[in-house]
Amino acid sequence: THSWDREAIQLVQTLIPRETVLFIADVKISFDSFRNGMAATVNSKTIITVNPDTREASMLFSYAREVAESGALDQDEKAEDMSVDSITDVFTVSQLKEKAQESPEAFFGIMYSFISKLDLDSSVSKVIRTRCSRCKFQVTDDMQSCTNQLCPGRDQGLSATTGFDLLVDFSDHTGTLHACSLRSPVAEHTLGCTVKEFTSLTDEERTAMKWKFLLERCKIYVKILPSPKARTGIRGMVLACSLADPGEVKQHMSALVQ
């Protein structure tokens, strides 16, 4: 008798995030231990009204649009203001993954691990991306305006930012943390190279730059965002990354065996 509600699933699949106001009457609200939070469950009594014609819904929609435009909803995506100097907890890859499963909150940590994926010498378009400053949608410089249908600044001229936009893997003796985002300006500091300098490098120079870091042990300051929607359940953002000092690695390793 407990079946997935096909109608409700099909309905929500058609909804556009941040563009739709829902009025939901008669939902069951209970604690969801998997998501570690309160979740609303649709049952047979539930009525979902899409974009209800009320003043409150209109105000809510305007408010959501304003907030989306301000970028406040992208908090998770922002490189934190948190200074790396205040990050002191050291983790192995498996410890990071465990902690992410235990806490729904974002947290910070240091890893001493090897960079096991760093695609600096694939096409430049995969390393450096231009995004609309308003909605972060990927665009090209020659566009007049953002091509994202839902961009809040679509009717204005294009305001774009170009920067490093890499997904990097980190491995140690306990496993691999996949697809951590390494973006500007952290990437500039890590690689010791500006976007402009990078675009003028030859393929050989890019490969050489890659091997300065690939499979080398690095000290990585990372922000971990537990993300139930990601395949791995976890998203990492690099806040700082540099080749590790062997003495520091030793300290970390000896702390592990004790």
Add this chain to the structure above:
Amino acid sequence: PWENRLNSSCLSVPLFNQKKRNRVPLTSAPSENEFFSHSIRQETQPQQYGGTRPAPGPAPRMTTYTPMPHPYKAGSTGFLIINTCTQQETFPVKPAIENSLRILTAVIDGMRHWSQFKDKVSYLFEIFATLDSAVTLGRHGAKNFLMRNGKTVVQCVFYENEQKLPRLIRGQLHRCVGNYDRSRDVLMCVSIRPGLPSELQNAQEAVKACDAEMRALVKSLNEV
């Protein structure tokens, strides 16, 4: 604060005009056990929302699934998560054994030992060792050489696919990272460079930590 505002707005019933709500039954036949008619109302006309931008239109009919491109990453809609299942499902939380790539710092003997579990876990090895031979040219451009830890020696091979083999000096410490081919007893190096004396010294602790991790892993493999 955003989520709280949103949730309270969405859920506080008196805010909304209840009279306007119609119940439109779904076309699917209700099952015999259903006591309540399950209905989801859809707006039939666009709403007026303030501002210069067109209002969000009516949601498409439920039967059509139109994936929409969206600038924001999924996962932060700001809404309550609508769990469309009527029962709490239990999801597999974690595979028993972490099987993503590991990189182990090891001595040559240790590398040979731990490689016996390669079919269960994938790993690369980092070794610090002394170059114990000249570099010789093999088939398909392979560069062959020997590496030594004390009395233990291992054959190594490097292919210059992406980068040239750096100048290696016999009798000097080197750091190699690669994949150990157990059947041929060869370390296929993907990265090699001169090692720093401080690295060798400090690597002892990494070797210990990796051994401890591997012992624990092997124990759990045997228990599964």
